[in-house]
Amino acid sequence: MRKKKAQGIDLQSIQKRLKDCPDVRQKNVFIEGQHEAWFFYVYENIDRDLIQRDFIAPIMNMSSKQLSDSKVIQNLALDSIKLVYDVDEVITEIFSGSTVFVFELIPYAISCKIDKVEKRTPDEPATEKNIRGPHEGFIEVLDVNIGILRRKIRNDALKFKTVTLGSITKQTAAIVYLEGIANMDLVEGLYENISSIKLDGLPAIGYLEQSIITHPNSLFPQFLSTERPDKAMAALLEGRIVVMMEGTPVVLIAPVTFISFFQVLDDYSTPWVLGSFLRAVRIIGGIFIAVFMPALYIAITSFHYYAVPLELLLNLAKSRIEVPFPPIIEILILEITVELIREAAIRLPTYIGTAISVFAGLVIGQAAVEAGIVSNLVIVIVAATATASYVIPSTDMALSIRVIRFIFMLSASVFGIIGIMVCTTFTVGHIIALDSLGQPYFTPFSPFSLSGLKDSIIRVSLSKQKKRPAETKSPKKVRGE
Amino acid sequence: MRGANAISSKQMALYTFVCQTGIGSIILPSALAKDVGHDGWISIMITGVLAIAVAALLALLLKKNSVKGILDINKAIFGRIIGTGLNVLIFTYLLAAASAGANIFLFFLRISFFPLTPPLVMSILLLIPSFYMVWYGLKTTARFKVCTLFSYFSMLIYIILINKNIRLTFLMPVGEAGIKPLLYSIKTSYFSFVGLELIAIFYSEITDKDKALKWHVFANLFSMMFLAIVTATSTAVFGEKFLPVQSITMFNLFRVYSMKVLERVDLYIIGLWFFALSCSVRAYIMASWYSLVKICKEKKKPFVYVLFIILLIAISRIPRDINQSIRFLDIINYSSMGITTLFILCLIIAAVKMKGGKKHEKG
Numbered sequence: 001m002r003k004k005k006a007q008g009i010d011l012q013s014i015q016k017r018l019k020d021c022p023d024v025r026q027k028n029v030f031i032e033g034q035h036e037a038w039f040f041y042v043y044e045n046i047d048r049d050l051i052q053r054d055f056i057a058p059i060m061n062m063s064s065k066q067l068s069d070s071k072v073i074q075n076l077a078l079d080s081i082k083l084v085y086d087v088d089e090v091i092t093e094i095f096s097g098s099t100v101f102v103f104e105l106i107p108y109a110i111s112c113k114i115d116k117v118e119k120r121t122p123d124e125p126a127t128e129k130n131i132r133g134p135h136e137g138f139i140e141v142l143d144v145n146i147g148i149l150r151r152k153i154r155n156d157a158l159k160f161k162t163v164t165l166g167s168i169t170k171q172t173a174a175i176v177y178l179e180g181i182a183n184m185d186l187v188e189g190l191y192e193n194i195s196s197i198k199l200d201g202l203p204a205i206g207y208l209e210q211s212i213i214t215h216p217n218s219l220f221p222q223f224l225s226t227e228r229p230d231k232a233m234a235a236l237l238e239g240r241i242v243v244m245m246e247g248t249p250v251v252l253i254a255p256v257t258f259i260s261f262f263q264v265l266d267d268y269s270t271p272w273v274l275g276s277f278l279r280a281v282r283i284i285g286g287i288f289i290a291v292f293m294p295a296l297y298i299a300i301t302s303f304h305y306y307a308v309p310l311e312l313l314l315n316l317a318k319s320r321i322e323v324p325f326p327p328i329i330e331i332l333i334l335e336i337t338v339e340l341i342r343e344a345a346i347r348l349p350t351y352i353g354t355a356i357s358v359f360a361g362l363v364i365g366q367a368a369v370e371a372g373i374v375s376n377l378v379i380v381i382v383a384a385t386a387t388a389s390y391v392i393p394s395t396d397m398a399l400s401i402r403v404i405r406f407i408f409m410l411s412a413s414v415f416g417i418i419g420i421m422v423c424t425t426f427t428v429g430h431i432i433a434l435d436s437l438g439q440p441y442f443t444p445f446s447p448f449s450l451s452g453l454k455d456s457i458i459r460v461s462l463s464k465q466k467k468r469p470a471e472t473k474s475p476k477k478v479r480g481e
Numbered sequence: 482m483r484g485a486n487a488i489s490s491k492q493m494a495l496y497t498f499v500c501q502t503g504i505g506s507i508i509l510p511s512a513l514a515k516d517v518g519h520d521g522w523i524s525i526m527i528t529g530v531l532a533i534a535v536a537a538l539l540a541l542l543l544k545k546n547s548v549k550g551i552l553d554i555n556k557a558i559f560g561r562i563i564g565t566g567l568n569v570l571i572f573t574y575l576l577a578a579a580s581a582g583a584n585i586f587l588f589f590l591r592i593s594f595f596p597l598t599p600p601l602v603m604s605i606l607l608l609i610p611s612f613y614m615v616w617y618g619l620k621t622t623a624r625f626k627v628c629t630l631f632s633y634f635s636m637l638i639y640i641i642l643i644n645k646n647i648r649l650t651f652l653m654p655v656g657e658a659g660i661k662p663l664l665y666s667i668k669t670s671y672f673s674f675v676g677l678e679l680i681a682i683f684y685s686e687i688t689d690k691d692k693a694l695k696w697h698v699f700a701n702l703f704s705m706m707f708l709a710i711v712t713a714t715s716t717a718v719f720g721e722k723f724l725p726v727q728s729i730t731m732f733n734l735f736r737v738y739s740m741k742v743l744e745r746v747d748l749y750i751i752g753l754w755f756f757a758l759s760c761s762v763r764a765y766i767m768a769s770w771y772s773l774v775k776i777c778k779e780k781k782k783p784f785v786y787v788l789f790i791i792l793l794i795a796i797s798r799i800p801r802d803i804n805q806s807i808r809f810l811d812i813i814n815y816s817s818m819g820i821t822t823l824f825i826l827c828l829i830i831a832a833v834k835m836k837g838g839k840k841h842e843k844g
Contacts, residue, residue: 303594307745415606417748418594421755425610425625432624433617446627447492 009102009109011038013087024094027056031064037103040090045097047116054078055112059101068106080113092170117141122148125227125249127395132269137227138249142172145229145244145251149176152233157181161191165208165245169201173208176232176242176251183239183473186255186437190241205248215434219403221396222436224253224260231265239474241437255437255471257444259456261397262286267459276458282391283457289388290401294331295408295420297381301327303416319375328413330374334382335406337364342386439471485618486686486771492623493687494696496764497676499626501704502633503761504582505673507589507731507754508807509708510715514724516666517658519651522713524663528670529705535821536677536701540694542828543684546835551681551824552775558831567827568776574813574820575682575769578675580796581809582762583608588803589758593732593751604794611763612790615770616781619686622767625760632757633707639750640714643738647717668818672810673708675817676761677701681824682768728803766793 018024018040027039039056058076059067066072070083084090084100090109093100097115122144124135138145146160161175173194177187193212202208205225213222226232227249232242235253243252253260262282267275300307301316308316323330341360365383368374385405392398404427411419434441444452451467454460468474488496513521546554552571556564587604595603614622656663680687680697687693715730718737727733731754735747743749770789774781800806 304745304748307743307748309742309744415598416594417752418590418755419606421752422606422610425756425759426613428628429610429614429617429621429625433614433621440624442624446624448627 009090010087011102011104014090014102017091029060031103035064035105039099039101040094041099042094045115045117046099047114050114051099055099064105067103073110078112082111083108084111119144128226128228130264130266133265134230136229138229138251140247140249142174142244142246146174148229149232152229163195165197166199166201171202171246173243173245176244178236181239181474181476182241186473187241190437202245205245205250205252208245209252218434219400220434222434224256225250225396226253239468239472255439257471258431258442261394264393272459272461279459280457285388286392286401290385291405291408293381293385294405295412298327298331298409299412299416299420302413316377319377322372323375328409330378331409334374334378338382338386443471485620487688488619488623488686490687490689490692490696493680493683494700495626496623497679497700498703499629499757499760500676500679500764501674502707503757504585506708506711507729509673510712510730511724511727512669513666513712514721516669517662519716519721520656520658520663521716522709523656524666524670525705525709525712527663528667528674532674532677533698533701536697539681539825540697542825542832543681544694546828546831548685550683550685551827552772553685554831555827558834565776572769572772572776574816575765575772576793578813579765579769580793581813582765583797584800585806585810586758586762588806589729604797611759611766614763615767616786619683619767619771622763629757629760632753635750635753646737647714649717651717651720652713671818672814674704675814676764678821678824679768682772
């Protein structure tokens with residue numbers, strides 16, 4: 001190895017920086033049989049056959065004079081050839097999956113990207129199933145995800161603004177939007193926010209989300225995350241912005257509203273009456289049952305027993321007679337057990353997870369009643385609550401609702417129905433104060449938007465939804481023009 | 482604070498409507514029954530027409546003057562010292578009104594649900610959401626008012642449900658009280674229109690000022706209609722003899738209907754009315770905090786806000802029982818008339834001065 005500087009690129013500093021990087025191969029060659037040169041590449045990230053045939057072989061057949069002529073280099077029959085002029089760029093290129101040729105007698109390094117990354121097939125996301133929509137999902141490779149979106153929207157208006165994130169990891173993120181439909185102020189604002197993220201690296205897209213949201217202490221998600229390309233496509237067509245990141249199949253959508261977290265593609269792919277029914281069931285279950293039911297049980301059994309019809313009150317009294325705990329403890333025991341089961345089922349392998357859920361659900365519940373720890377009615381309430389919380393399509397929102405439920409229960413145990421009303425007022429007030437990318441989170445309810453209501457708790461027929469959602473601030477307000 | 486405070490004329494109208502009807506509709510029927518028997522609703526109609534005229538005059542004068550609110554106008558026309566003095570007076574009134582509202586709100590719920598819970602604990606609990614929203618600004622506070630529409634809608638549905646209990650003969654003969662008692666009762670009915678002056682405080686924050694006059698008139702018109710309906714219904718259900726002893730008339734009205742499965746339907750409707758009630762109190766908390774920030778010319782500071790909260794709760798704890806609370810509200814009622822008159826006078830002076838200034842400029 002020669003210890004001297006190349007004309008344009010400091011070879012020594014490249015090799016110094018690549019010390020202890022066994023994955024990077026440094027192939028030493030001699031141009032015209034006498035001038036030493038180097039090929040650098042990450043062994044597992046390149047397509048070796050193609051690189052040898054289409055890049056290394058043509059380069060080796062060139063003279064130093066030809067190599068120093070950039071026009072000759074650009075004429076190589078490769079679409080990803082690039083001239084690189086400094087060491088930092090060379091290092092970035094190598095780790096991005098390029099093969100870089102460094103030759104001391106020419107003022108630049110030559111980079112060629114023919115990478116080969118191990119990737120999974122774009123299967124339907126396990127957490128976001130649907131019935132009548134497409135069954136594909138994003139994967140961890142950004143280029144593939146961009147390709148999927150491009151295949152769905154064959155229009156030059158689909159734009160990708162890329163930004164490199166992570167001072168150490170150098171990951172690429174892309175802000176995706178439809179030119180002419182998305183509001184460019186929102187796009188630019190988001191681009192600036194993302195560009196200003198100062199982190200070593202972003203192992204998941206949640207890091208990006210938490211770095212740019214305006215209410216980081218809120219329980220509620222302010223960006224909608226999805227692994228579904230059809231959902232991302234629908235969002236783009238509405239004038240929303242999608243953020244993708246290298247290394248994760250999850251993309252973020254903004255601006256969104258509270259109700260966006262209860263919408264799924266099946267609502268739109270079925271006739272509007274059925275879609276509305278499904279949506280209403282999801283909202284009634286996800287909000288009213290999942291949040292209020294256990295809190296109301298606690299409030300009524302602790303303070304307002306006179307609100308229960310006499311027949312039901314007698315049964316309630318019978319079932320509670322052997323339970324030594326107050327209603328809040330009774331509910332908390334079961335709710336915490338359900339949370340434990342849920343966590344266990346996620347962490348364990350699928351086949352054990354399923355067994356655990358069934359075992360816990362059937363055996364623990366029944367045993368708890370027989371042991372006099374909880375009453376029968378509590379089993380029914382907790383089971384209904386748990387089932388209701390599963391109907392929320394967004395896992396982020398489902399998690400928020402689960403946490404809120406505990407706050408409501410504790411409040412109801414101290415202040416009864418007034419505690420529930422105070423919590424409701426506080427929660428709604430908080431949701432109203434929130435925004436997603438500067439747009440009101442609780443629209444179309446507040447600020448009120450009549451056209452927005454057409455796609456909220458119910459959804460009207462597609463022909464009646466002529467306008468794009470107001471919160472997107474789209475310059476093209478009417479769809480289909 | 483501009484971004485967090487910007488509201489539309491419609492939002493201001495809803496703000497005024499909820500502020501006027503949230504508390505007013507609960508106690509007004511009983512108070513009016515003492516004054517004019519079964520003609521309370523007529524008293525409200527008369528006062529309503531008067532309130533609409535005052536509201537229109539106020540909005541018109543504000544439109545004539547400038548884009549500023551009353552707090553800025555006072556400083557501009559009376560100078561820094563007198564202007565600030567007047568503004569402090571306005572702030573004191575608003576804080577007292579907020580405290581009176583918080584106090585009566587607490588009493589209503591204590592009597593209905595938790596007579597044994599320490600009042601201080603209840604005060605803090607009930608006002609937490611208000612303090613949270615007020616901190617976020619007028620925009621959030623005004624946006625929340627939309628949620629109260631559900632309470633009003635439920636109220637109207639409830640009135641339809643109890644139609645069997647309504648005896649129209651209880652309202653007959655119409656106008657039996659006579660002109661003099663009816664006119665005299667305006668001072669009682671006016672309490673329900675307290676809140677029409679708030680537009681002067683927030684005027685600079687209204688984004689579409691050209692529509693402010695129209696929507697402010699609508700707000701008072703709707704308040705008049707809603708209050709007249711509630712008062713007429715209460716009178717038609719309880720009768721003029723029984724109504725004066727119903728100190729929390731609306732809550733008692735909620736107990737009239739018995740539903741097969743739900744048993745105590747009042748529990749749920751009071752729960753729903755909680756939104757309107759708390760919004761009514763919050764309107765004045767917001768106005769007083771807004772005034773304080775304007776007077777101090779400072780950005781929102783958590784420390785100052787905490788002091789403001791302590792002061793508000795402390796004042797709200799002064800009345801010790803429901804009678805004292807209602808007396809406190811009476812004081813606020815009369816103060817409101819005074820403050821509204823003061824606003825109108827200030828705005829007329831400002832209009833004259835501005836006209837003079839313009840003539841001088843032209844000359």
